[in-house]
Amino acid sequence: MASNAELHLIERFLKLSGIKVIDYRIIEDIGIFLSLKNTKKQTICPRCGKSTEFLLHQNNFVTIRDLPWGEQAVYLKVNRRLLRCSHCHEKFSEDLKFVRKRRRYTKRFVEKIIEEVLNSDIQNVAKRNDVSEQEIETMLKDLGQELVKEKPINLKKLGIDEIAVVKGQKNYYVVLVDLDKRKIVGLIEKRREKEIIEYLEAWGKEVLSQIKEVSLDLWKSYKTIALKLMPQAEIVAL
Ligand SMILES: [Zn+2]
CATH class of the missing domain: 3.30.420.10 (Ribonuclease H-like superfamily/Ribonuclease H)
Structure with missing residues (x-):
């Protein structure tokens, strides 16, 4: 089990607001896996626009690629819950500030990739970062x-x-x-x-x-x- 001091230190390095690091794991030759928890208690319903508490409809654990730490790839494991609005009862996917909807990499990872592409080319950047050329094209289209x-x-x-x-x-x-x-x-x-x-x-x-x-x-x-x-x-x- 990771100690609180370790988790706190990782959280400081990670610099993502509104999240808590609850565990980590290092897998040799693959990377560091950080388990995160969203600390926000309220959110805005995308349908009715009212502030609502997090009423859980369904858990949805996803793994999201983040900026590497040195030579190590970093993966964030987070529960992007399917929530239900307490006012209009509409179901919607939890909004996480650091990642676009339906994507499996953080916004800052995308920024790094695009900056590299500007100084190099898609093929090389894909190889170097272990992402597909198709993924890089999707990043460009999103942006x-x-x-x-x-x-x-x-x-x-x-x-x-x-x-x-x-x-x-x-x-x-x-x-x-x-x-x-x-x-x-x-x-x-x-x-x-x-x-x-x-x-x-x-x-x-x-x-x-x-x-x-x-x-x-x-x-x-x-x-x-x-x-x-x-x-x-x-x-x-x-
Ligand atoms: Zn609503």
Whole structure:
């Protein structure tokens, strides 16, 4: 049995709010398995929007991949319960802040993978992290869908980059990066000029006119797009 002091230390390293580490296990050559418990007592019902207590409908234990500790892979074992609302009686899956719905890896694991993909390619990152190329594509798609809903804030230096995806033939994602914050602010599945222009125009004049610098590959049509939509910005070769 793990001691309380050990569990407390692990909890501090783990840095996930609203959870408690209740046990851990190290399996040679596979990784560290941490059993977690959600400490939240109330949640918001996704249907009626009211605050409800956790009325258990069904347990649902899942294993979620997290950032590695050194060379060791880390897996979180958590009960993503099926709950019932005390007001409208609708059943819904427990919301855990650190992982997207129906996914088996934490949000911060996804961030690490995508950052690596930007500096390398999907095949190598998949191999290095023991995830499938398909999983990485799903991560990119999830992120892309989330980013569509928000506009970049205070974007001054924009980078336009690409991620190559092999799927029968070579496909590319266009990645828009806030270079000051080192954060992805847009992901476009097609590399065609029309789609990129539409995507950027959806940010609106307010966002585009604030951009002071655009870093891009000068050989691609990105330069034409930058000149058209952000004429005030200085263009820098990537
Ligand atoms: Zn409800």
